[in-house]
Amino acid sequence: MKLPVLPPVSPMLAKSVTAIPPGASYEPKWDGFRSIIFRDGAEVEFGSRNERPMTRYFPELIEAVLAQLPERCVIDGEIVVATGNGLDFEALQQRIHPAESRVRLLSTQTPASFIAFDLLALGDQDYTDRPFTERRAALEDALAGVTAPIHLTPVTTELDVAQRWFSEFEGAGLDGVIAKPLTGSYEPDKRVMFKIKHQRTADCVVAGYRVHKSGPDVIGSLMLGLYNDDGVLNSVGVIGAFPMERRRELFSELQPLVTTFDQHPWNWAAHEAGERTPRRNEQSRWNAGKDLSFVPLRPERVVEVRYDHMEGERFRHTAQFNRWRPDRTPTSCTYEQLEQPVNFQLSDIVPGLGEPLG
Structure with a gap:
């Protein structure tokens, strides 16, 4: 690969806070495998939080990346298994299997999706030093028109919308909200974002x-x-x-x-x-x-x-x-003592997510 940002890269991390902070960019906290996708032409690699590649476990996502993502890019996101009943983390865990035949079978039985939420590089340009607002705008342009199983996470800068997401989206299997500083650069392995989870x-x-x-x-x-x-x-x-x-x-x-x-x-x-x-x-x-x-x-x-x-x-x-x-x-x-979250459809969060591929 000859990209301006090369693997392995540790993803940028978040620290826990008890309340959603004002003045940030907010997005759902997806419950899956954190992964950075590196694509250089026909070469594709899925990095993980521990910097070990997960490429071989998700052949259906390799096909989608080659068909839909820009020829040369580095994109941060989350690999999830989405169903009509919400995210299925147990099914996602089963995707990590040593047998190639089992990997191929599971790629059709429990296909994965990729939720993109940050841009590290595009073409010959390194975006990691640019503010998040600029990275997000470039990511939206780069992924305009993508279809399942590639998705772009929704974002908002409205605090009241983020608070509503925090309450509603749990019913679809999401586990909170992420807040990102609007002017912050991408800092690998640094806890510069904020995560707000249900307690x-x-x-x-x-x-x-x-x-x-x-x-x-x-x-x-x-x-x-x-x-x-x-x-x-x-x-x-x-x-x-x-x-x-x-x-x-x-x-x-x-x-x-x-x-x-x-x-x-x-x-x-x-x-x-x-x-x-x-x-x-x-x-x-x-x-x-x-x-x-x-x-x-x-x-x-x-x-x-x-x-x-x-x-x-x-x-x-x-x-x-x-x-x-x-x-x-x-x-x-x-x-009976447990609080039951309101049921919420993944497709109401990201259109097409969790729906059967046609």
Whole structure:
């Protein structure tokens, strides 16, 4: 490649704030794989946040880039899997597969889309030192007329519109709003943007733990459960951000609750396929050496956690510890307590997104 901006490039990042700041450019926060597309003629590469190329996993997007993007460009955006029911991050995760045959099959079964939101280079011009307003205008011109699966994210400079997006778009699977300084340049790997995400609390049952990498007597994470309408305890996520001293204290505190799988609601051998139960010898698909097996606990302790949003029946991101709730009974920890976002169609955010390709 002979581009003014060459891979690898770490994407520009955002820092969390509690409120949408005034005087910025606002856009939806897409929930997918951050990727910078590099195109130089017939050469295409999809970079990732960790600077590892993801090109081979999305052949359908390569075809779209070659057919629609400018001959020589570098564009920052997000790879998502969009459906009629919103974004599907689980389906997107499954796209990262080592087998070429599986990659090809999934490219037709769960095709991906690319949401463009920044321009780093066009032709021989490096845009990274230019203000965002200029980069955005050039991006709109460069992508005028693109069709699915390539899309341009909507933007606004109206604070009230951004606040409405924050409330409404969650129902389509988006997880907040991004605010970009209007005059800011593109700064790779720097947190110069702002992200505003939903923060909620939920009371969950602590039903197990995983040990910490530092030793067998240190808690790594606590496994959380919620009861569904049928009285089944579903696995909904984990919390794990504890100081080391507290991790050791938790290990001692929880030992009286340790039980066997035969006496546990997540007895994987006895459950029907499809239930949300962690596996005893589960391995992380992102880290082949990471053991995700767990120690079962009698589901008697309740903890209040902070979370941003749900994906299906689980917390989309790792929840955060808030406080213990000795006043709550485990059976009261149900999905009914969770706030339900208003349903919203992706195609109302970006025309054509999530609709079948004709």
